[in-house]
Amino acid sequence: MSQSILDTMPGATTGTVSITDSLNFWDGKRVKPREEKNAEPVFEPATGRVLCQLFPCGSEEVDEAIKSAHAAYQKWSKLAGMERARVMLEAARIIRERRDKIAKLEVINNGKSITEAQVDIDIAWQCIEYYAGLAGTLAGQHIQLPGGAFAYTRREPLGVCAGIGAWNYPFQIAAWKSAPALACGNAMVFKPSPMTPVTAVILAEIYKEAGVPDGLFCVVQGGAETGSLLCHHPMVAKVSFTGSVPTGKKVMEMSAKGVKQVTLELGGKSPLLIFKDSELENAVKGALMANFLTQGQVCCNGTRVYVQREIMPQFLEEVVKRTKAIPLGDPLLNDTRMGALISKPQLDKVLRYVDQAKKEGAKVLCGGDPFVPSDPKLKGGYFMSPCVLDNCRDDMTCVKEEIFGPVMSVLPFDTEEEVIKRANDTTFGLASGVFTRDIARAHRVAENLEAGTCFINNYNISPVEVPFGGYKNSGFGRENGQVTIEYYSQLKTVVVEMGDVDSLF
Numbered sequence: 397m398s399q400s401i402l403d404t405m406p407g408a409t410t411g412t413v414s415i416t417d418s419l420n421f422w423d424g425k426r427v428k429p430r431e432e433k434n435a436e437p438v439f440e441p442a443t444g445r446v447l448c449q450l451f452p453c454g455s456e457e458v459d460e461a462i463k464s465a466h467a468a469y470q471k472w473s474k475l476a477g478m479e480r481a482r483v484m485l486e487a488a489r490i491i492r493e494r495r496d497k498i499a500k501l502e503v504i505n506n507g508k509s510i511t512e513a514q515v516d517i518d519i520a521w522q523c524i525e526y527y528a529g530l531a532g533t534l535a536g537q538h539i540q541l542p543g544g545a546f547a548y549t550r551r552e553p554l555g556v557c558a559g560i561g562a563w564n565y566p567f568q569i570a571a572w573k574s575a576p577a578l579a580c581g582n583a584m585v586f587k588p589s590p591m592t593p594v595t596a597v598i599l600a601e602i603y604k605e606a607g608v609p610d611g612l613f614c615v616v617q618g619g620a621e622t623g624s625l626l627c628h629h630p631m632v633a634k635v636s637f638t639g640s641v642p643t644g645k646k647v648m649e650m651s652a653k654g655v656k657q658v659t660l661e662l663g664g665k666s667p668l669l670i671f672k673d674s675e676l677e678n679a680v681k682g683a684l685m686a687n688f689l690t691q692g693q694v695c696c697n698g699t700r701v702y703v704q705r706e707i708m709p710q711f712l713e714e715v716v717k718r719t720k721a722i723p724l725g726d727p728l729l730n731d732t733r734m735g736a737l738i739s740k741p742q743l744d745k746v747l748r749y750v751d752q753a754k755k756e757g758a759k760v761l762c763g764g765d766p767f768v769p770s771d772p773k774l775k776g777g778y779f780m781s782p783c784v785l786d787n788c789r790d791d792m793t794c795v796k797e798e799i800f801g802p803v804m805s806v807l808p809f810d811t812e813e814e815v816i817k818r819a820n821d822t823t824f825g826l827a828s829g830v831f832t833r834d835i836a837r838a839h840r841v842a843e844n845l846e847a848g849t850c851f852i853n854n855y856n857i858s859p860v861e862v863p864f865g866g867y868k869n870s871g872f873g874r875e876n877g878q879v880t881i882e883y884y885s886q887l888k889t890v891v892v893e894m895g896d897v898d899s900l901f
């Protein structure tokens with residue numbers, strides 16, 4: 397039972413945890429892999445130790461999970477919104493109560509700092525609480541027609557939804573997808589990233605404890621093959637995917653074959669515009685928030701930082717000073733602000749981007765190197781020092797591609813018109829940001845940037861009441877906010893005749 401894992405968390409330290417529990421969950425319980433073959437090791441990023449083994453689910457297991465979800469859907473969808481809300485509020489309460497333990501487990505599997513993981517878990521229970529609040533408000537419309545006839549609309553669930561997650565926010569992504577899905581009366585089968593399989597199953601147990609019907613939120617483990625089984629399954633009505641653009645395109649293609657609805661939360665290369673009239677200290681803090689959360693592995697990061705030429709020297713001096721001061725190391729220590737990247741291949745990829753940037757003419761102002769903490773147990777961890785790149789140009793690889801690591805590219809600009817054009821010159825469109833004291837300029841820039849979110853005078857805050865999602869290749873559909881109800885429900889129109897049929901035949 398996972399409770400035993402969570403119960404060991406208060407005393408757990410980096411490098412001491414091993415997980416042997418089954419990580420699949422359907423029919424209201426953890427389910428052992430049918431065959432213990434094709435095992436993949438799951439690593440603790442801060443040490444490089446093997447944390448557990450992952451056994452990918454095959455077609456029979458995926459089918460079992462989906463059938464269990466469908467049976468639960470038939471019960472759950474018949475409840476009143478307020479009845480669903482009560483169960484969801486209880487789930488939110490349990491998460492809040494266990495927040496520190498769940499956060500610790502998340503850190504051990506993901507490598508991010510405990511301070512950040514605690515915020516992630518808070519955002520997760522807030523999301524469930526928020527959609528519990530909306531569950532009782534779902535309603536249709538009454539439309540009066542001639543002759544006493546009328547029509548009404550019903551907001552109905554879709555059925556079994558599949559959720560496919562990335563590894564950077566494992567618990568939070570599972571909550572962002574399941575909360576609106578369940579509020580609308582759907583069931584969900586969730587597949588976490590094979591690199592972070594551990595905490596989604598804790599969420600499944602909490603939903604069960606809160607009182608959802610067995611099977612309502614299931615977890616199947618695996619990678620591309622298991623994900624594609626979900627996308628192809630005829631009993632799946634919708635796929636909500638978080639991950640890279642190339643995988644998102646495949647998910648859309650597979651889902652199209654079954655005419656399934658799709659939400660795609662994909663990658664980005666977001667611009668952050670800092671004008672010379674900005675409050676500089678806030679702009680610098682914003683640039684750090686835009687680049688270094690979760691070791692830079694954040695989809696909406698503002699990694700192209702455009703700074704108006706007149707304030708470039710002061711900006712660089714301050715941003716470099718603060719970047720060098722980021723406490724880097726054991727992610728379970730309260731003072732640490734940056735932990736380890738998710739994997740050795742990811743670390744190597746990010747370091748290659750820094751090398752390539754240097755070759756293309758960028759100047760490394762700080763960081764960009766592998767980092768070996770002095771604590772011996774962290775020697776095998778996937779750490780690197782956060783990096784600020786100067787002398788960047790729009791045509792450089794580091795400015796064009798999503799690096800997904802702690803690398804900030806800084807570029808000068810002169811005019812508003814010029815910087816908007818350059819900021820929009822990308823196939824991505826997830827987020828953007830602007831720092832200025834000029835209120836008219838702030839809103840003009842927000843209007844003209846081609847992105848799903850524009851932060852004014854801040855960056856990377858994500859209240860659950862606010863919709864989140866992309867433009868262009870960064871995807872479509874939204875998570876969070878009221879609008880997401882529309883992505884997890886469908887509208888039925890009922891037309892009622894009160895008199896005789898006026899037939900043409």
Ligand SMILES: NC(=O)c1ccc[n+]([C@@H]2O[C@H](COP(=O)([O-])OP(=O)(O)OC[C@H]3O[C@@H](n4cnc5c(N)ncnc54)[C@H](O)[C@@H]3O)[C@@H](O)[C@H]2O)c1
Nearest residue numbers: 561562563588589619620623624639640643661662663695
């Ligand atoms: N927009 C957002 O909300 C958001 C949030 C987090 C991460 N991301 C993006 O995710 C990427 C990093 O995450 P990642 O490396 O896990 O992405 P990824 O695309 O490699 O994998 C994402 C998920 O898709 C699964 N998958 C892989 N191939 C599949 C296939 N053929 N069919 C079905 N499922 C498949 C993976 O197992 C994983 O669960 C970055 O590009 C990042 O920007 C976006």
Ligand SMILES: C[N+](C)(C)CCCC=O
Nearest residue numbers: 565694695696856857858
């Ligand atoms: C919570 N953040 C920081 C807005 C990240 C959302 C998910 C993106 O990777």
